[in-house]
Amino acid sequence: MTAKIAVQGLGHEYVNPFTRERVLALDGLTLDVADGEFLTVVGPSGCGKTTLLNILAGLIPPTRGAVLVDGRPVTGPGRDRGVVFQEFAILPWRTVERNIAHGLEIQGVPKVERAAAVRRFVELIGLAGFEKKYPHELSGGMRQRVAVARTLAANPEVMLMDEPFASVDAQTRITLQEELNAIAQATRKTILFVTHNVEEAVFLGDRCCVLARRPGRVKALVPVDIPRARRTWKLFTSDPAFGAMKDRVLRLVREEVEGGGGDG
Amino acid sequence: MTPHREAVVSWVVVLAAAVAAWGLAAATLPLPEYYLPPPTAVLAALGDLVAKGILPTYVAESLRRMLLAALLGLAVGVPAGLLLGMSRRVADFFYPLLNFFQSVSGIAWLPLLLVWFGFGERTILVAVNYTVLFPVIFNALLGVRSVPPIYVNALRTLGAPRWRIVRDVLVPGALPSIATGMRLGLAYGWRALIAAEMLVGAHGLGSAS
Numbered sequence: 001m002t003a004k005i006a007v008q009g010l011g012h013e014y015v016n017p018f019t020r021e022r023v024l025a026l027d028g029l030t031l032d033v034a035d036g037e038f039l040t041v042v043g044p045s046g047c048g049k050t051t052l053l054n055i056l057a058g059l060i061p062p063t064r065g066a067v068l069v070d071g072r073p074v075t076g077p078g079r080d081r082g083v084v085f086q087e088f089a090i091l092p093w094r095t096v097e098r099n100i101a102h103g104l105e106i107q108g109v110p111k112v113e114r115a116a117a118v119r120r121f122v123e124l125i126g127l128a129g130f131e132k133k134y135p136h137e138l139s140g141g142m143r144q145r146v147a148v149a150r151t152l153a154a155n156p157e158v159m160l161m162d163e164p165f166a167s168v169d170a171q172t173r174i175t176l177q178e179e180l181n182a183i184a185q186a187t188r189k190t191i192l193f194v195t196h197n198v199e200e201a202v203f204l205g206d207r208c209c210v211l212a213r214r215p216g217r218v219k220a221l222v223p224v225d226i227p228r229a230r231r232t233w234k235l236f237t238s239d240p241a242f243g244a245m246k247d248r249v250l251r252l253v254r255e256e257v258e259g260g261g262g263d264g
Numbered sequence: 265m266t267p268h269r270e271a272v273v274s275w276v277v278v279l280a281a282a283v284a285a286w287g288l289a290a291a292t293l294p295l296p297e298y299y300l301p302p303p304t305a306v307l308a309a310l311g312d313l314v315a316k317g318i319l320p321t322y323v324a325e326s327l328r329r330m331l332l333a334a335l336l337g338l339a340v341g342v343p344a345g346l347l348l349g350m351s352r353r354v355a356d357f358f359y360p361l362l363n364f365f366q367s368v369s370g371i372a373w374l375p376l377l378l379v380w381f382g383f384g385e386r387t388i389l390v391a392v393n394y395t396v397l398f399p400v401i402f403n404a405l406l407g408v409r410s411v412p413p414i415y416v417n418a419l420r421t422l423g424a425p426r427w428r429i430v431r432d433v434l435v436p437g438a439l440p441s442i443a444t445g446m447r448l449g450l451a452y453g454w455r456a457l458i459a460a461e462m463l464v465g466a467h468g469l470g471s472a473s
């Protein structure tokens with residue numbers, strides 16, 4: 001397998017334009033993500049996960065190192081790399097259906113096909129009947145699901161997801177995780193999925209990448225050798241290998257969080 | 265009573281009380297009539313102006329000038345503000361300038377305008393259009409700058425070209441601020457119009473005295 005995404009010696013330093021204060025968010029991060037791989041990323045708060053995703057998305061240029069997608073350096077955002085942002089990023093003046101269809105609208109997909117996609121994805125995220133609602137009429141978790149649907153509908157090759165299920169209730173979260181699993185299996189998209197939830201990271205990832213506390217580097221890459229087809233919560237939670245893997249990742253994360261200093 | 269009707273009734277009562285107090289003061293205070301004319305005299309003068317057809321034509325004149333300024337604000341002020349707001353550096357550069365002009369009413373420029381443009385229609389039009397235009401430009405610029413960058417980024421990652429970001433994000437995001445700018449511009453503009461008409465003495469509401 002060739003690397004779909006190659007991150008080479010990536011470093012990023014934020015400079016406050018007023019105080020000249022510098023924050024080194026990432027330092028020497030090297031990572032390969034294979035084509036069709038589902039990579040989950042965990043790490044202490046403030047270790048640079050969002051920064052990494054923004055750099056991959058092409059929204060901020062890194063101060064050191066490089067990022068290659070399909071062997072080409074990333075120079076800006078593109079529709080080959082879809083993003084689900086950590087904050088709410090759906091447009092408040094568009095209804096649910098128009099938000100979900102936005103990517104397709106931009107791609108010039110005809111109206112009939114857009115409507116079909118909307119039907120499919122509102123069903124998938126459990127928001128059928130809410131098509132004509134505006135974001136302010138939805139709960140936080142519902143809005144986040146709309147954002148996920150918008151990115152899925154746009155059908156990018158690479159999906160960069162920043163804690164997309166953080167504000168979703170436990171029950172819906174499980175449904176969404178299983179759906180995402182099915183999508184990953186069916187479409188073989190390359191997915192980078194940031195989460196704080198170790199259980200989620202192990203459940204979803206082909207590999208789980210643990211980042212060290214700021215400045216973020218790869219601390220460990222834990223392969224999760226459980227076939228995707230077996231990843232339903234029922235099967236997964238009864239598998240002792242899952243528990244062991246979860247404990248291992250949790251230990252790695254806690255070392256970073258408790259290791260003193262940092263924002264964790 | 266609905267809340268709306270309740271408010272209307274309250275205001276009728278307040279207004280009636282104010283007019284009554286005014287009438288009482290004019291009748292009892294030992295002042296010459298030109299100092300505080302009674303409500304009846306003002307009403308008679310109003311009736312006279314209407315009867316001679318002066319007031320209706322003056323109102324029409326003023327409204328025409330106001331309408332012109334409003335159209336100019338929409339057609340020039342809004343696009344100008346949107347355009348200047350699109351780049352942070354351009355916006356930062358123009359911000360102090362626009363803030364200055366939007367806070368100095370055309371009324372303050374009238375002495376100078378009279379010297380430049382004379383006692384005529386041109387002075388009135390310059391004062392009013394200037395007063396309307398700057399709050400409109402300023403608020404349209406602020407509106408664009410206040411759109412959360414994450415919305416712009418979301419569209420960029422969906423592959424949206426520049427014009428699409430303008431149409432789908434910047435304009436709708438700036439709309440509330442544009443509405444504020446128009447409302448302020450027209451409110452300030454109306455006062456500048458009356459002031460200019462009073463000074464210039466040309467036809468219009470301000471000169472109806």
Ligand SMILES: Nc1ncnc2c1ncn2[C@@H]1O[C@H](COP(=O)(O)OP(=O)(O)OP(=O)(O)O)[C@@H](O)[C@H]1O
Binds near residue numbers: 015025052
């Ligand atoms: N625009 C910015 N300007 C300055 N510093 C920033 C900026 N964005 C992030 N940082 C800093 O960079 C570090 C990494 O931030 P980042 O948002 O990438 O962390 P994160 O891993 O996503 O955290 P969380 O898990 O809480 O979302 C933090 O210390 C943060 O304070």
Ligand SMILES: [Mg+2]
Binds near residue numbers: 050051
């Ligand atoms: Mg983050």
